Amino acid sequence: MLTSHRGRTGTVLANTAGVVFAVVMAFPVYWVLNTAFKPASEVLSFEPKLWPERPTLDNFASAIKAPYFLVDLRNGLIITAFAVAGALVVGFLAALAIARFRFYGRRALIMVILAVQLVPFLSLLIPLYLMLNRANLTNSLVGVSITYLVLILPYTVWTLRGFIAAIPRELDEAALVDGCNRWQTFYRIILPLTGPGLVAxxxxxxxxxxxxxxxxxxxxxPEKQNLMAWLLQNQTNRGTAWGPLMAGAIITALPVVVFFLIIQRNIAAGLTAGAVKG
Amino acid sequence: MPAVGSPATVPRQAPPVPSAPPRHRPHRVRRRRDRTPLLLALPALVLLAGLLAYPLGRMVVLSFQDMQLRHLFSGSTPPWAGLDNYTEILTDGEFWAVVRRTAVFTVVSVAVSVVLGLAVALLMLRVSRAVRLAMVISMLFVWAIPQLVSAQIFKWMVDADFGIVNHVIDQIPGVDFANHSWFADPTQGWIVITTLVVWAGVPFLAITLHAGLTQVPRELLEAATVDGASGWQALRSITLPILKPLVVIVTTLSVIWNFGLFTQVWVVRDSKPEQDYQTLATYAFTQAFGRNNYSLGAAISVITVLLMLGVMAFYIRQMFRIGDVD
Known part of the structure; x- marks a missing residue:
């Protein structure tokens, strides 16, 4: 910003620092890739090399063939799909209420939605376990799916609220004037315009x-876990089998990393809504 | 709180032309008692009440009972324990050690993360486009990695026998780090955990703060420079004050997140952290599920939430004050 007033050495220094920072940050990411493609003999070596000398896919094969991998992969997909779809439907309706209506208790609802995002969900695990245990929903995909739905619901409501609030009310009003009833306004005007928001x-x-x-x-x-829990289990069970473990970690993290890179902007914006605008 | 309050109640300047349409007319105007919003919010309310509010209440009740494994199997109501659980915890030196450890970790890790994040954000303004892109890409990857996976990566890198960290340090002449165990000494172990948390936390901080920095009006900085301000003075008197609300928000969030530290400790200590590695979150979990002492665990969770309450209230107030929460 003020570079014109700084010397060339300053710029060179800044660029060097930037490059060093980028490399240091990325190194662990590189190291997991490096490890996953090394044969066992190179992973368990006292002279670790910066790249695999005989790259192999054995670690990935070994991770996929490990007990419960495919079962837990399937479980994870089912649970996640259910939780996300449920949270989206329920969350959209609630967001609509908050963004488009003034009603008694609205402010309280906003506060609750903000607050519950901060409560460490883990601290609710004990009563949750007792509840689901009594309802015979432990060791089932249903219990976890509902729990995850509620886990992601507050953020979903909060973000969708922002997207809906950004749609000019004049559009709703125009639709009402043109003869839409209120429900038609919701699904003909607001729903399509919230599309990108729903995806994010x-x-x-x-x-x-x-x-x-x-x-x-x-x-x-174990047969009712998701892939992340499988990964933790694998770490404890396998001792020093770092190659397959790192390969499993890559497989587990890959969908998240890809998706994250797509929507990174929205995440930051959701957490600090409006703070930059002052 | 000027930004909050329904548009209908905020006095606006009267439109000069009487026929000018009122902006943002709420739907409410058409009918006084409109049930639609409550109907829309109902499913969410039911779910939040059933799986958040109820468990929260149940947790408080549980903390005043004495629940053991046999009550779990028989389904019978555990006997009341009054304040016994709280007395037991609050008079236990072990618990206070956990609180102290969690607090120290939170202060140190948040301070380091925020300062580093701010430094990186400022650095991003001064580097060339290509370098900035490299920094952003590298940070996005770090940010994207699930906590459990990043903890496993660090655990592997500091592995006593085959870890790269020991190997690199061992290259320094006169230093013998072969087979060095990083977790035998809790101080060293916590350095690893803090490094991991800071490494994983900096991307969010740096990228968010950089976004905030780009919003600082260029004219202000130029005016300051013309008036003879040094770069440092401009930073202190213009940039940082403008950035302050954002810094406050991200710091508050970091405090809340780091105070609840669980995953990283859990993973690097193989799901059974030793006494020296317990945080409030792992301690409550271990009491409840490791020792089947559900009531004691619940009481610890209640205390944890109470300790956090001030910070949370502050965050929500900030969100209302700054943001377009309305």
Whole structure:
């Protein structure tokens, strides 16, 4: 910003610092890739090399063939799909109420939605476990799915509210004048215009549900876990099999990383809504 | 709170032309008692009440009971324990050690993360486009990685026998780090955990703060420079005050997140953290599910939430004050 007033050495120094920072930050990411493609002999070596000398896919094969991998992959997909779809439908309706109506208790509802995002969900795990246990919903995909739905619901409502609020009310009014009833306004005007918001929100919901492992690990047995819990289990079971573990970590993290890169802007904006505008 | 309040109640300048349409007319105007919004919010309310509010209440109740494994199997109501759980916890030196450890970790990790994040955000303004792009890409990857996976990566990098960290340090002449265990000494272990948390936390901070920095009006900085302000003075008197609300928000969020530290400890200590590695979150979990002492765990969780309450209230107030929460 003020570069014109600084010397060339300053710029060179800044650029060097920037490059060093980028490399240091990225190194662990590189190291997991490096490890995953190394044969066992190179992984468990006292002279670790910066790149695999004989790159191999053995670690990935070994991770996929490990017990419960495919089952837990399928479980994770089912749970996540259910939680995200449910949160999207329920969340959209609630967001509509907050963004488009003034009603008694609205402010309280906003506060609750902001507050519950801050409560460490983990602290609710004990009563949740007791509740689901009594309802015979432990060791089932249903119990976890509903829990995850509620876990991602507050963020979903909050983000969708922002997207709906950004649609000019004049559009609703024009539609009403042109003879739409209120429900038609919702699904002909607001729903299509919220489209990109729905995509971004559901991706973030996917990430949250996919990354969770403590709740499911506490509630369910190995054949009813998701991939993240499987990964934790694998770490404890396998001791020093770092190659397959890192390969498993890459497979587990890959969908999240890809999705995250797509919607990164929305996440930052959702957490600090409006703070920049002052 | 000027930004909050329904548009209908905020006095606006009267439109000069009487026929000018009122802006943002709420739907409410058409009917006084409109049930639509409540109907829309109902499913969300039911779910939040059933799976958040009820468990929260249940947790408080549980903390005044004495629930053991047999009550879990038989489904019978556990006996009341009064304040016994709280007395037991609050008079336990072990618990206070956990609180202290969690607090120290939070202060150190948040301070380091925010300062580093701010420094990186400022650096991003001064580097060339290509370098900035490299920084952003590298940070986005770090940010995207699930906590559990990043913790496993760090655990592997500091592995005593085959870890790259020991190997690199071992290259320094006169230093023997072969087979060095990073978790035998809790101080060293916590350095690893803090590094991991800071590394994973900086991308959010730096990218958000950089976005905030680009909003600082260029004219203000130019005017300051013309008036003879040094770069440092401009930073302190113009940039940072404008950035302050954003810094406050991201710091508050970092405090809330880091105070609840669980995953990283859980992973690097193989799901059974030793006493020296317990945080409030892992401690409550271990009491409840490791020792089947559900009531004690619940009481610890209640205390944890109470300790956080001030920070949370502050965050929500900030969101109302700054943002377009309305």
């Amino acid at each position: 929100t559901s991706i973030y919901g996917f990430i949250q549900a996919w990354n969770e492992f403590i709740i499911i690990n506490t509630l369910n047995n």
